[in-house]
Amino acid sequence: MNQLAEKVQQALVKAIDNDDLVLPTLPEVALEIRQAAEDPDISISRLSKVIGRDTALSARLIKVVNSPLLRATQEVTDLHTAITRLGTNYSSNLAIGLVMEQIFHARSEVIEQKMRDVWRRSLEVAGVSYALCRNHNQLKPDQAALGGLVHQIGVLPILTYAEDHYQLLSDPVSLNHVIESIHPLLGDKLLRVWEFPEMLVKLPGQYLDLWRDSERLDYVDVVQVAALYCHKGTDHPLAAVPLSILPAFKKLKINPDNRTLNADLDEARSMFY
Numbered sequence: 001m002n003q004l005a006e007k008v009q010q011a012l013v014k015a016i017d018n019d020d021l022v023l024p025t026l027p028e029v030a031l032e033i034r035q036a037a038e039d040p041d042i043s044i045s046r047l048s049k050v051i052g053r054d055t056a057l058s059a060r061l062i063k064v065v066n067s068p069l070l071r072a073t074q075e076v077t078d079l080h081t082a083i084t085r086l087g088t089n090y091s092s093n094l095a096i097g098l099v100m101e102q103i104f105h106a107r108s109e110v111i112e113q114k115m116r117d118v119w120r121r122s123l124e125v126a127g128v129s130y131a132l133c134r135n136h137n138q139l140k141p142d143q144a145a146l147g148g149l150v151h152q153i154g155v156l157p158i159l160t161y162a163e164d165h166y167q168l169l170s171d172p173v174s175l176n177h178v179i180e181s182i183h184p185l186l187g188d189k190l191l192r193v194w195e196f197p198e199m200l201v202k203l204p205g206q207y208l209d210l211w212r213d214s215e216r217l218d219y220v221d222v223v224q225v226a227a228l229y230c231h232k233g234t235d236h237p238l239a240a241v242p243l244s245i246l247p248a249f250k251k252l253k254i255n256p257d258n259r260t261l262n263a264d265l266d267e268a269r270s271m272f273y
Contacts, residue, residue: 005177008168012161012182016189024156026194027102029054030095037092047088048080051095060098060272061091067271069131069264086142093142097126097149098272103156110169111159118155121230125151127271128226129219131264132252136217145272147200147219148226154187154204155179184208213247221248229265 015021029050036042036050052058058079065082066075076082083091100122104115126148133144158179162168168175187204199219206212207224214221225248231238243249244256254261 002174002177004167004171005174005181008161008165008174008178009181012158012178013185016182016186021157021186022160023190023193024103024160027099029057029102030099033092033095033099037088042088044080044083044088047091048083051083051091052079054099057095057099061086061095064094064272068267069127069271090140090142093140093146097146100149100153106159106163108163108169111163114159115156118152118159122149122152123272124230124269125149125223125226127268128229128265129222130271131268132222132226132254135254136252139217139219139222143197143199144219144222144226147203147223149272150187150191150196150200151204151207151223151227152183152187153190154183154185157186157190158183210241210246210248214251217248217251221251224248225252230269 012021032050032053033047036047051061062076062079062082064070065072065085070085072085076085086094101119104119106112106115126145129144129148130141133139133141158175162175162178168178184205184207188202191201191204203220203223206220207227210224212220212224225243225246228238228241228243228246233239249256256262
């Protein structure tokens, strides 16, 4: 690692340890959705009202319900029907994940573009995670999708920091070094601060541990396989890792040569766009 990257990393780790780093807050609408969903007797109408305050979010949920993977016999055109189709728990998890996009905004063009890229990849990984989960009763596709949407959330504070430090902003190699080294640590911290479910809190910090072998299949496994799948065909180092050798992949018990599955996964990549 070069000198600048090392210096920035030390400064950031120290700021994290001392709680000096300004972390993004969960969007207001996400807090409202979570609060509403915590009521076990929440009605579809009540949840529709909360989610419906954000028109862009409502449109996204309706689009998800109409995506090829969930394709209904009749097209869904309103939020109430979309939530009825998905269920309240399911809808709230997906809504909380999708609303994260609101935090991915920057002042500088360079950082804005990087944030777009991170979010686009997160949407792809979320879709593939969702599809991978559909054959596993012990895991919920909506939780897997939420995990995919936040697996790189730790990149955000680093990019925000870079906006205020021109030296780092103008040195993409150092910036990438810093991102790769500490985004997992920051991701875990953010999800803890945001009070995410325990099963997802450690996801950013563990999904890159390719030899991690948990006792039973979990959301880290699913997001790890989805992330590697989405790197296929790119020049990213993860693209060179054969999926079949991963403990996580073996636990999913899927056949990498299954054409139907591959078609499903490719379709799932755009499920949340």
